[in-house]
Structure formats: C-alpha cells, structure tokens
Amino acid sequence: MGEDRGLVLVVEDEPTIADLERLYLADGGFGVHIERDGGRALEAVARLRPVAIVLDIGIPGMDGLELCRTLRARGDWTPVVFVTARDDEVDRILGLELGADDYLTKPFSPRELVARVRALIRRASVPSGAPVRTIGTVVLDPLRRRVEVGGARVELTATEFDLLEHLMSQPGRVFTREQLLSSVWGVADYSSSRTVDVHVAQVRLKLGSAASVIHTVRGVGYSAAEQEA
The missing domain is CATH 1.10.10.10 (Winged helix-like DNA-binding domain superfamily/Winged helix DNA-binding domain)
Known part of the structure; x- marks a missing residue:
C-alpha cells in the first residue's frame, strides 16, 4: 500500500460512495475508518484522532454542518473536507464559516478528493527551519x-x-x-x-x-x- 499517511475518517451514509472513497484513500496510503451518522462520527473523532475528516453534509442524525460546528466549539481543529450533493453557494459559505477547510460537490473525482486531503496534510508538515x-x-x-x-x-x-x-x-x-x-x-x-x-x-x-x-x-x-x- 505504500507510505502510511495516517487515518482518515470518512463520514458518508451512501455505501457505494463510502466504499469508493475508502478504495482511493487506501490506495493513496491512508488508513480509512467509515461512519454513517453524525453521532457515531463524533465519538470516532475523539477515539481515533484522524489526520483528516471527509464529511458528507447530509448524514443522518447530527448533520455534517452541526458535526463540524461541534468539533470546532470543542477546540478540535482536525482538517475537514466537506462533500455534498448540494451546489448551493450559501451551503458552501456556511460550511467554510463553520470551520471546514475544503469543499467538494458530488459528483467529484475520487482522485481529486485524495489530492485535496494530501494537500491539507502536506501543508501541516513544516520544515524545521521555518521562521516565526x-x-x-x-x-x-x-x-x-x-x-x-x-x-x-x-x-x-x-x-x-x-x-x-x-x-x-x-x-x-x-x-x-x-x-x-x-x-x-x-x-x-x-x-x-x-x-x-x-x-x-x-x-x-x-x-x-x-x-x-x-x-x-x-x-x-x-x-x-x-x-x-
């Protein structure tokens, strides 16, 4: 599988999409854990400490927007990439204002998703000589x-x-x-x-x-x- 890049939490209630995201993220060197509702995802974040979260907005129970809001209110700044079937600019802006780091609208290329997650994590890796x-x-x-x-x-x-x-x-x-x-x-x-x-x-x-x-x-x-x- 190649280099271990850490665990990504995928929060997606559509099995076909979740399996596709798992396949491509795993091929990109990530471990993957899938949850299908907001409440269980919130518990998984605390338990697993993922390097990033791929979060569908329209999940059952606590939706993606509320889950992101709750994480940020708790002081958890794990990078979040929203994915959604909606292409409404209001939703996109609201998601970013709540603390999301990136946003993809379905249908999207699984390769693009992996590239976005990699970019988020790569930017968090800073050379030792980086100045204040x-x-x-x-x-x-x-x-x-x-x-x-x-x-x-x-x-x-x-x-x-x-x-x-x-x-x-x-x-x-x-x-x-x-x-x-x-x-x-x-x-x-x-x-x-x-x-x-x-x-x-x-x-x-x-x-x-x-x-x-x-x-x-x-x-x-x-x-x-x-x-x-």
Missing part, C-alpha cells in the same frame, strides 16, 4: 502552527492558518485570488475564488483588533502588511 513571522501584533509560528495577537492565542482552521502564513510570508506583496487558490488550496479551478474571500473574512474576524494587517487590493487580491496608522 511577525506583522504588527500578529505572530505566526509555523512549527507549532500557532497564531497570537498581542500574546493571546487565535484558533484557526488548517486552511485559515495556511492562508495567513502565505500572506505573511512576503509582507506587502499582493497575491491574486488565483495565486492563493493555487498555492494554498492546490487547485486550478478559479471559478471558486469566492472561497478565498470567505476565508479571508473569517481570518480577519478571528484576528479581531489586528484584522487590518490583511489588506484588500480592489480588483486584484490581498496582502499582509503593517497596520496603517
């Missing part, structure tokens, strides 16, 4: 994957952290939405650039008084720089 980044009162430590504002811890999802780190890696540089999608999400589907805006809004909200370190360049994209006086 500071802009204004915002301090980002890549090794500990920790962000502080004025010494106070800020909880970010894996993707929110990666987005902020990418912006802070080159202070003052303006990144287009397409560049951010490519570098942070590892995708070339630029029709989903709204995803970047939603994540930027969430990062700003969580940074609170330091939100203005992220600058919007209208019609272009975003940068991170010192707060303007």
Whole structure:
C-alpha cells in the first residue's frame, strides 16, 4: 500500500460512495475508518484522532454542518473536507464559516478528493527551519502552527492558518485570488475564488483588533502588511 499517511475518517451514509472513497484513500496510503451518522462520527473523532475528516453534509442524525460546528466549539481543529450533493453557494459559505477547510460537490473525482486531503496534510508538515513571522501584533509560528495577537492565542482552521502564513510570508506583496487558490488550496479551478474571500473574512474576524494587517487590493487580491496608522 505504500507510505502510511495516517487515518482518515470518512463520514458518508451512501455505501457505494463510502466504499469508493475508502478504495482511493487506501490506495493513496491512508488508513480509512467509515461512519454513517453524525453521532457515531463524533465519538470516532475523539477515539481515533484522524489526520483528516471527509464529511458528507447530509448524514443522518447530527448533520455534517452541526458535526463540524461541534468539533470546532470543542477546540478540535482536525482538517475537514466537506462533500455534498448540494451546489448551493450559501451551503458552501456556511460550511467554510463553520470551520471546514475544503469543499467538494458530488459528483467529484475520487482522485481529486485524495489530492485535496494530501494537500491539507502536506501543508501541516513544516520544515524545521521555518521562521516565526511577525506583522504588527500578529505572530505566526509555523512549527507549532500557532497564531497570537498581542500574546493571546487565535484558533484557526488548517486552511485559515495556511492562508495567513502565505500572506505573511512576503509582507506587502499582493497575491491574486488565483495565486492563493493555487498555492494554498492546490487547485486550478478559479471559478471558486469566492472561497478565498470567505476565508479571508473569517481570518480577519478571528484576528479581531489586528484584522487590518490583511489588506484588500480592489480588483486584484490581498496582502499582509503593517497596520496603517
């Protein structure tokens, strides 16, 4: 099977789709555990400590949105990839606002799912020499994957952290939405650039008084720089 990349929890009540996800994830080197309802999935997260969760929104009992909300409220920031049969932008934005890291709409390529999961986990693996980044009162430590504002811890999802780190890696540089999608999400589907805006809004909200370190360049994209006086 190749390199062991850790356990992925698949939460999916359609057996055919769950088995397909299991097959491709296993072929990609992951261990896979499947649950078919939200309540059992919540217990499995605490018991198994997966490296990522592939979460269908329309599962029985506690649905995927509520499950993600509950995990984040508990301080569990395991990367979550939502999959759903719905292609409603409101659902997508709500899922991201609740703390999901990525989003796929059925039908999707199982290979793309594996690529998205790999990208999430790969971004969490930081070279030992990665420097601590500071802009204004915002301090980002890549090794500990920790962000502080004025010494106070800020909880970010894996993707929110990666987005902020990418912006802070080159202070003052303006990144287009397409560049951010490519570098942070590892995708070339630029029709989903709204995803970047939603994540930027969430990062700003969580940074609170330091939100203005992220600058919007209208019609272009975003940068991170010192707060303007």
